[in-house]
Amino acid sequence: MADRAKVEQSVFDFLRPQLKRYREQSTDLTRATASSISKVAARADGVVTDRRRALRRAQQDLENCLCQEDANCSGFARRVQECEDALQRAIRGRELIELGRARFQHAQNKHTAQVDQLLIRAEKLVRTADERTTNFQKQSTYVPPSTVSAPGYKSSGGGGLSTGGSARSSDVGGFGGGSPGGGSGSSAGGSWRDIPGVSVPESFPAGFALIPISKIANGNPVTGVADFDNGQDVDALQWSSRALVAVVLPAMLKGGTPREYLADRDQREKRSGGQTFVASYDGFFGQHPMKLSPQSDGTFDLINGRHRLWLLENAGATHVPAWIGGGR
Known part of the structure; x- marks a missing residue:
């Protein structure tokens, strides 16, 4: 085995x-x-x-x-x-x-x-x-050796891929990863960044990180579309969440100027309204992002964004981008 x-x-x-x-x-x-x-x-x-x-x-x-x-x-x-x-x-x-x-x-x-x-x-x-x-x-006692990787990537020690020595980002679809630098263990400082699965990609705005959904404590979870307010375009929100997983985060992990790339792609694909890649970017990295607060037990308390958490889970994400209170 x-x-x-x-x-x-x-x-x-x-x-x-x-x-x-x-x-x-x-x-x-x-x-x-x-x-x-x-x-x-x-x-x-x-x-x-x-x-x-x-x-x-x-x-x-x-x-x-x-x-x-x-x-x-x-x-x-x-x-x-x-x-x-x-x-x-x-x-x-x-x-x-x-x-x-x-x-x-x-x-x-x-x-x-x-x-x-x-x-x-x-x-x-x-x-x-x-x-x-x-x-x-x-x-098991099995420790994986260096595995096959694509040009421009290196083994992260956990069998996944990490980009250029920055935060591990091996799960392209779910955007999982270890701690910054590719590791997944705790440091002497006990920072929330050392929690296994947490990563801080260099392309993220200050204060943001990728957090495993399994580490988020949500005392008031959304159970379905009925929990959304009247007038909210749930279809557009679902599209935006899928776009974040499939397009926005991969563009950000490439570096450069991702928002300009997303705006250009929206224009080329003649997208408008709520179903644009720029709207997805702004919805998760704008003035009202998901907000988490690190706890002493290694989890994150959900301060804001319970609807987006539900949307991303349904979009197949295992990690979510969020602003961390008291972060860097």
Whole structure:
């Protein structure tokens, strides 16, 4: 059984970056396609503009000819008609391009949503299987060696992947991890950051951390949609929670300027209202985030965000981003 756990852990460590890479490739392909379509549309606009100019020149030439006595202006009139016909063809062509772009965008958005759902399911399956194997390893004397990892990652000592020496972030779908620096043990200072499963990614705003749901004490849990206030768009909130797990947190773990990336992706995918990636980001990292208070028993008391906790649990998350009272 120990040998089997050893093999399974290597498979999990290999699958996570593969899933992440597939998601990135899908995003890059969507961006490249949108750029190509924009270039075609811009070219169509340019053709229409050029033919309008040609028509104005032909009309001006005809007017000049008509001002001359006994002048034969039939050639100029024919030229005007040709320019008008060419302009109408260009306008029609541009309309067809816009129609094709709208149809393609609709199909692409549908495909992207399906891919996101498949990736969420795949990441959840990998996460669940990994947790089972990890539990077995903890109950046995087996200590896993360094396992297969993707370029740019290194073994975190617990069989998972950690990024560049910062907080461990091996569960891409559930965003789990050890303590900052990749470890999971307690330090002499006894900081809440040393609680197993807690991580503080470098890309997170000051005061925020990823906290295991299992470490959160919630004295007033939400039991279902009926616990939401009247007028709340629960569908949009559920979408936002799934987007946090599938898109927002992976973008943040890449570093850079994640909010700008999310805004650009919203624009490319023509998202608006409550179902945007920026709205998901602001809902969890804005002025009213989930708030937790560390307790002496190694748990976190839920101060604010019981509805979001329920939403994230239903989205398949095992860890949640929250502001820690009395944190850094």
